[in-house]
Amino acid sequence: MHPFRTHNCGELRSEHAGEQVRLSGWVHRKRDHGNLLFVDLRDHYGISQCVIDVSSELFPTVEGARTESVLTITGTVVARSDETINDRLPTGRVELRIEQINVEAPAQLLPLQVNSDEDAGEEIRLRHRYLDLRREKMHANIMLRSNIISSIRRRMIDQGFNEFQTPILTASSPEGARDYLVPSRTHPGKFYALPQAPQMFKQLLMVAGFDRYFQIAPCFRDEDSRADRSPGEFYQLDFEMSYVTQDDVFSAIEPVLAGVFEEFAGFGKQKPWTVTKAPFPRIPYAEAMLKYGSDKPDLRNPIEIRDVAEIFAGSDFKVFSGAVAAGKTVRGIPAPGAAAQSRSWFDKLNSWAQSEGAPGLGYVTFADGGAKGPIAKFLDEARLEKLRELAGVGDGDAVFFVCDDAAKAASLAGLARTRIGQSLELIDEEQFLFCWIVDYPMYERDEATGAIEFSHNPFSMPQGGLEALETNDPLDILAWQYDTVCNGIELSSGAIRNHRADIMYKAFEIAGYGQETVNDEFSGMIEAFKFGAPPHGGSAPGIDRMVMMLANEPNIREVIAFPLNQRAEDLMMRAPAPVEVERLRDLSIQLSPSAQRALDEEAEKGDVESNE
RNA sequence: GGGGGUGUAGCUCAGUUGGUUAGAGCGCCGGCCUGUCACGCCGGAGGCCGCGAGUUCGAGUCUCGUCACUCCCGCCA
Numbered sequence: 001m002h003p004f005r006t007h008n009c010g011e012l013r014s015e016h017a018g019e020q021v022r023l024s025g026w027v028h029r030k031r032d033h034g035n036l037l038f039v040d041l042r043d044h045y046g047i048s049q050c051v052i053d054v055s056s057e058l059f060p061t062v063e064g065a066r067t068e069s070v071l072t073i074t075g076t077v078v079a080r081s082d083e084t085i086n087d088r089l090p091t092g093r094v095e096l097r098i099e100q101i102n103v104e105a106p107a108q109l110l111p112l113q114v115n116s117d118e119d120a121g122e123e124i125r126l127r128h129r130y131l132d133l134r135r136e137k138m139h140a141n142i143m144l145r146s147n148i149i150s151s152i153r154r155r156m157i158d159q160g161f162n163e164f165q166t167p168i169l170t171a172s173s174p175e176g177a178r179d180y181l182v183p184s185r186t187h188p189g190k191f192y193a194l195p196q197a198p199q200m201f202k203q204l205l206m207v208a209g210f211d212r213y214f215q216i217a218p219c220f221r222d223e224d225s226r227a228d229r230s231p232g233e234f235y236q237l238d239f240e241m242s243y244v245t246q247d248d249v250f251s252a253i254e255p256v257l258a259g260v261f262e263e264f265a266g267f268g269k270q271k272p273w274t275v276t277k278a279p280f281p282r283i284p285y286a287e288a289m290l291k292y293g294s295d296k297p298d299l300r301n302p303i304e305i306r307d308v309a310e311i312f313a314g315s316d317f318k319v320f321s322g323a324v325a326a327g328k329t330v331r332g333i334p335a336p337g338a339a340a341q342s343r344s345w346f347d348k349l350n351s352w353a354q355s356e357g358a359p360g361l362g363y364v365t366f367a368d369g370g371a372k373g374p375i376a377k378f379l380d381e382a383r384l385e386k387l388r389e390l391a392g393v394g395d396g397d398a399v400f401f402v403c404d405d406a407a408k409a410a411s412l413a414g415l416a417r418t419r420i421g422q423s424l425e426l427i428d429e430e431q432f433l434f435c436w437i438v439d440y441p442m443y444e445r446d447e448a449t450g451a452i453e454f455s456h457n458p459f460s461m462p463q464g465g466l467e468a469l470e471t472n473d474p475l476d477i478l479a480w481q482y483d484t485v486c487n488g489i490e491l492s493s494g495a496i497r498n499h500r501a502d503i504m505y506k507a508f509e510i511a512g513y514g515q516e517t518v519n520d521e522f523s524g525m526i527e528a529f530k531f532g533a534p535p536h537g538g539s540a541p542g543i544d545r546m547v548m549m550l551a552n553e554p555n556i557r558e559v560i561a562f563p564l565n566q567r568a569e570d571l572m573m574r575a576p577a578p579v580e581v582e583r584l585r586d587l588s589i590q591l592s593p594s595a596q597r598a599l600d601e602e603a604e605k606g607d608v609e610s611n612e
Numbered sequence: 613g614g615g616g617g618u619g620u621a622g623c624u625c626a627g628u629u630g631g632u633u634a635g636a637g638c639g640c641c642g643g644c645c646u647g648u649c650a651c652g653c654c655g656g657a658g659g660c661c662g663c664g665a666g667u668u669c670g671a672g673u674c675u676c677g678u679c680a681c682u683c684c685c686g687c688c689a
Binding site: 111113121196229457459 | 645650688
């Protein structure tokens, strides 16, 4: 007989009755009746009830085994009597009579309870992550992640993609996020950087003549975390293709995303959520900013913002008409059914808008063929009729107004759209609604300095190519640049790349970088482009975010086995940590006095604590 | 770097306008219990109320500072 198990803990059924079997697993729960004792033995696969009574000499051993101890139990499978069958357990029609037991590893008192759904503090969960991961929900989340990744891999390979690895120790990339740096021992004073993404490598693979690359790629960015942004590192489904247009990229990846989401949309849900079928809607950036006030719209919210500047232009509402005359705009946010809301509901939205820095949130309500609200009396019937038409509203509805310059108005209107949609419960959450945001502007003006800079990704091909760069106003140039958005979350960003050295130099020149800078900062890639680079493009959906959405978790750390905490520390492995002076010497590194002082203070504090 | 929330038993939390000895559930230890499956019943141990100042006759409670965790802003081409 195998030393540990003949079956797993989720396997035993009625047909095994009478067999001599061996199970290994953790003590999930014990029910000690004094003379009769039940042990729920748990492993990755399930739970089996084992039973022993006082007549056995093994009884004290089982009684003494604490929760989460690891046991190997040998015995006979017995069918349970009808009244003792547990239909909630797949193995609940049988139990194992304990005839032999080996305590493989006893467990101490637990810092968190594995067999309970009770929330434990995150610090304790991360410090003892191996225990946290034993718990049902976390175990399921991590398995979901594993299954999603193998599904992605299968689907990508089926689409003709090839999996490659790219370096982890590489060069620091200019712009973008802060890099994680790794000091070089062999080159004193020089540093590697961990890749923020394999961006340049995947482009170089295209230049190298491979086609259809993908990788489940680790990415490292030294930026502060958020609930949906894991600290330090995360994973992308990174892919790139040669000789493609934007439409080719979309039609290659849409079936993968739609397929994966359809496959897993039922995880932990009463009924599977609906998923957008390919092809996903394509929304130009400018339209998204107008209609949704965001370049990552949540399409589950039915509200669409309208430009209603013309209604206020020349009107008696001087605050708005004056602003419109001065070049500002007015955005209208329809609120279907909101006319029935109380005065305090409108007041609450108004004070919310003020907390966002706006003067307020004006509105008009429509009822009984007339219009009410603080602004209504300033608008004549023709203007009100035009408003009904533009905003698509009628009796029972309301429209809110935001007046500012276009960018600010769009942004506040977008926030208001979300807030109003939630407040009126207009959002059917149980769906995954995808779209592409396309036609991003290539450049934008820095508010503070007035300088022209890249608005998204400097490696994107400008629409119209070199000619557009040479002849158009930079702020009017669009890029072959696109984002995948699902339920208001940016899932990926991608582009048709700029594969021409001459266009690259020109594009950077407009953003204020000379040829030498490009040669310095992107030497590998710009060189490569001088030896025949294929037109290419791709994208990189975030794996962690996809899993988070499919698992319906509000926090990305719930779908990562061993995440860093918010301060990018590993509480379990104790990273980052100080190192011996000798090792720093190897690396030609000396700590600053302030860093040394901080370490000394911390060490002192640690000593005091450990002496107690 | 800035703002909000939280910090009380091993864990999750309650704790009134500041007022005697700080509670509950789970876990732990002991006792009883031969059909439970979140077993049940009885008993017990376990607290620098994050830390440090201050106000007060008196602080878990109020004030200030500080630390930790977390959420958000900045940041994330």
